[in-house]
Amino acid sequence: MQAIKELAGLTRQGFEQEVLQDYRPVVMRGLVSDWPLVAQGRAGLEACLQYLMAFDGGKPVDAVLARPDPARAFGYRPGLSGFSFVHDKRPYAALFEQLWRYSHFPDPPALAAQSALVAEVLPGLEQANACPLLDAAVRPRIWIGNRASVPAHFDDSHNIACVAAGRRRFTLLPPQCAPLLYMGPPDHAPTPAPMSVLPNLQTADAERFPLVRQALEQALVAELGPGDALYIPPLWFHQVEALAPDLNILMNYWWRDAPAAQRKDDLHLAAMRLAMLAFRHLPDGEREGWRALFEHYVFGARGESLAHIPADQRHMFGELDVKADAAIRKDLIAQLGKP
Template identity: 75%
Template sequence: MKPMLERDGVTREIFEREIAPVYQPVVMRGLVKHWPLVAQGRAGLQSCLHYLMSFDKGAAVDAVLAKPGPSRAFTYGPALDGFNFIHDKRPYAALFEQLWRYSHFAEPPLLAAQSALVQDAMPGLEQANACPLLSGDVLPRIWIGNRATVPAHFDDSHNIACVAAGQRRFTLLPPQCASLLYLGPPDYAPTPAPMSVVPDLLRADPQRFPLLAEALEHAVVAELGPGDALYIPPLWFHQVEALAPHLNILMNYWWRPEPAPQRQDDLHIAAMRLAMLAFRHLPDPEREGWRALLGHYVFGARDEALAHIPEGQRHMLGDVDAAFDAAIRQDIVDRMKP
């Protein structure tokens, strides 16, 4: 593994010009060190929880709880026929009280409230602790818990993750490592994102998961403290370890580029699942043929590869307006009807 690229003094202009277009993860040290939440996180568990409660409106949020174990990961069960945690909804007051009690345990159960939309759960917190790199319409989510690991997974959005309290270790791998990470089914995972069945890439059994050694040759790793932030490009696998024993807080921002007017930007995972259904029954030689055609039509047919077709006659290979986009989608829906 290699250390992750780091930048200090990142501004919005630098981020948009030099970081986001490169498709590489970058640690941005001290990006949100000015946040009041970071100051409260540095002050300790009790001070930080009191600060958060001043924004809490009492709404129930998603929470997960798991028994302590060697990996301390929210992951699949041993037979992959379920998960190793229970899930419920509870108000932050109950969660914070539980975190406080668990802070007196040498090895407490794993507890986390994950991915709550801040403007709904703690309105005003997002304005008092704003990300300087993004516009206000990119809404943050908050993750609060004790020491635990989320195994390697990917998202199809851009992501800026800001550590507000505690310590986090991020291990990132490019999408090309997918075949080496022992991924579970895309439609059955501990989180909405497809995930590796390996609870912890850094402590895995090499006899059981021999391909991980090659994957980790491509991995980059970084530890972030309060005030630090990380840019994660779409589709990069990331294992996230919350390292502080009693309290770790992350605010993250997911976004995708603005789609064309009246068009949605929501087909990526759905298209992958549909392709899995469409090609799975074909014999291997035919599947390889489709791999070549997808490589051309989906990923390769642009610029010089289209020079033989007049621009006005490129149809799906050219510019697609909202009406044409809607017609293609409807044709696909119609073809899928029994």
């Protein structure tokens, strides 16, 4: 495992120039240390939960509960027949009361309310605890729970994760590590993002999963305390462990680069699943041919490799206006609609 780059006193301009351009995770120590929520988190479980209740609008949130096994992971069950947790909706008042009760247990179940949009469930909290590196239009989500973990997975968005209470350990790996992580099916995962079947990379059985050792040689590991933040680039795998026994709180900010004109989303994950569906039954030699064509048409054809085509005749190789983009999408929809 490798050390991760750390920065302190980062400005918004510095973040955009030094961090976003590098496409590697960066720890930003003390980025949100002045948050009132961080101060309440340092004051202890009861003080922090009382602070949060002052913002509670009573809306039910998604909660997950897992057995108190060594991994305490919200992931797959053995054999991938299902998931290792149960899910329900409950108001924060009920969740906080359960966290308080669990704080008296020597080894309670893992409990968390995950990825709740702060403006909807705790209105006003985001204004009182704002990220200094982002516009207010990037809306934060909040994760509240006791000791638990989420197996290695990736998101297709930029992510700033801010620890407000407790401690969190992140194990981060570049997208190129996907073949080493024993990923589950993209259409059968505990979250919208594809996830590893391994509850914890560091404790995986080396005989059953020998490739994990190669992955961990490339891994970056960061442990964050209250007030610290981590930038995770799109598509980087991350295993997240909430370490404090009674209370861990994270606020995170996901955002995407602006999509093409007139689009809501560029649907990268959908394109990947469609490609999996289209090429799955071809013989190996033909699949390798398509791999080479994807390398050229999707990822390679730019700059000097297009010099032989006049700039105004590049069509899908070049810039597309709204009309051309819409015509191509309409044709693709028609192709997908054929029996």
